[in-house]
Amino acid sequence: MRECRAGRGGVLLALVILVLLCVPTVLFCVYELLLEKGPSGEDPLIYLAGLALFGGLLVFGVHRVVRGLPYISYHEEKVVIHWNEREETVVPWSEFQQEIQVGPLFPSGIVLTQRNPPQGRGKREISVYPTHRGFRAFQSALEAHGILGGGQWPPDINCEEVFHIFTPDVEKTCVEIAQIISQNEKEVVAAFQEGLAAPQQYLAQQEQRLKSQYPLSKEEMKRCVADPWWLMRDVLEQQQVVCTRDWKDELEDFLFFLFGTKRAKAEGLTLDPRYFGLSRAGDIPEWSRLLNGKLADKGLVVGYLGTEADEYTLFLTTQEELDTLERLAYSIHQIISGFN
Structure with a gap:
């Protein structure tokens, strides 16, 4: 089956940036709250909010990577949306538009939203971008099955034009x-x-x-x-x-x-x-x-x-x-x- 997913290099880079941003901030907030001697003259709620925000962001990022980032696999008969390592939705191409809502994602991506998620589940969607491996092939597959095109893709977004902003040799x-x-x-x-x-x-x-x-x-x-x-x-x-x-x-x-x-x-x-x-x-x-x-x-x-x-x-x-x-x-x- 063919796949459309984030490249390993991009995922690793995003995780490194997240760690470099969040870890020092979390440590600084902990230091100010617990270890700083003497009155600082600042409201401790600021550091509590920073700890909650950046700590939560770090935990969320690591959790997503460990649990498995969402991706799409497909062949001529069906599409499989892998929400994480344990959950997936299998949709035949013939039923794709009834099960999945497809829309544009600024500036040049595609967002897929499950129309009827399982009971107890909130809104589930997956976004794919031109930087994802297999993006153009998946976009072509959507067009071939009549899911993109025919006015469904906003005319002011030219995916190919945006995709080739930086034209390599x-x-x-x-x-x-x-x-x-x-x-x-x-x-x-x-x-x-x-x-x-x-x-x-x-x-x-x-x-x-x-x-x-x-x-x-x-x-x-x-x-x-x-x-x-x-x-x-x-x-x-x-x-x-x-x-x-x-x-x-x-x-x-x-x-x-x-x-x-x-x-x-x-x-x-x-x-x-x-x-x-x-x-x-x-x-x-x-x-x-x-x-x-x-x-x-x-x-x-x-x-x-x-x-x-x-x-x-x-x-x-x-x-x-x-x-x-x-x-x-x-x-x-x-x-x-x-x-x-």
């Missing part, structure tokens, strides 16, 4: 990502750079293959090849550096295509699912987590590139490389992740 970053995933294979990097330099020429050369592979109009295909992220994925797949699999993939197909990538062949990986202890009843995230354990002796893990469809673009890499790839992708508002 997307092409340069994508080239760096391609170099890492392909282990700097010159043929792969050169093919990608040629496509970046002349995307319409790339489309003309690959038109027959692209027509059979993607059910898109010519104008849509022109926009795709002009997108460095899309072009990078296509080149890497054609060069057998990555493989794209449907989220409902069969185990044998998953192994066949993943182990057909260049890095897997270089490592001499076997196709026998029994060796890895994989079950046909599982799915790609489960199989990938099991593979990570089996491939630990080779220093490899399974990673994936974010897409806007119910599929995984998979590749093998090292954990160190994956950490670097995650940071690079995040810097251009895309997703590269692993299966933990």
Whole structure:
């Protein structure tokens, strides 16, 4: 399932700022109330209020992080809103608008509010922002199911415009990502750079293959090849550096295509699912987590590139490389992740 959630780096930064703000203030208030010798001439209620305010804020922040921050997961059939680690709401797309109210959140986010929370529960809502991992893909999913669009999104808020206030060097970053995933294979990097330099020429050369592979109009295909992220994925797949699999993939197909990538062949990986202890009843995230354990002796893990469809673009890499790839992708508002 795809996810839309706050990035680990952002959560950690917010928690550090909260601790740095609240802990000194709480200690100062305690000192003034309990340890300060002699009359200070100030009303102790000020320090009591400060202790309650900043102490409560600190406890609330730590509690939310420990209990689990809310996030959204989804695929083509349903949406799961995870309110915390123990509570979640599962909603089929067909019933989404009856169960969940969707609205804008200034300046460019989305707020989801449960229309009929369980008895004894107050208002429950979750907010997602362009800085969340998977935001654009989730926004596209809402639009595809007719939940956003058609006048429901305020016309004075342009999400894409706000999202790209700080425009990174997307092409340069994508080239760096391609170099890492392909282990700097010159043929792969050169093919990608040629496509970046002349995307319409790339489309003309690959038109027959692209027509059979993607059910898109010519104008849509022109926009795709002009997108460095899309072009990078296509080149890497054609060069057998990555493989794209449907989220409902069969185990044998998953192994066949993943182990057909260049890095897997270089490592001499076997196709026998029994060796890895994989079950046909599982799915790609489960199989990938099991593979990570089996491939630990080779220093490899399974990673994936974010897409806007119910599929995984998979590749093998090292954990160190994956950490670097995650940071690079995040810097251009895309997703590269692993299966933990």
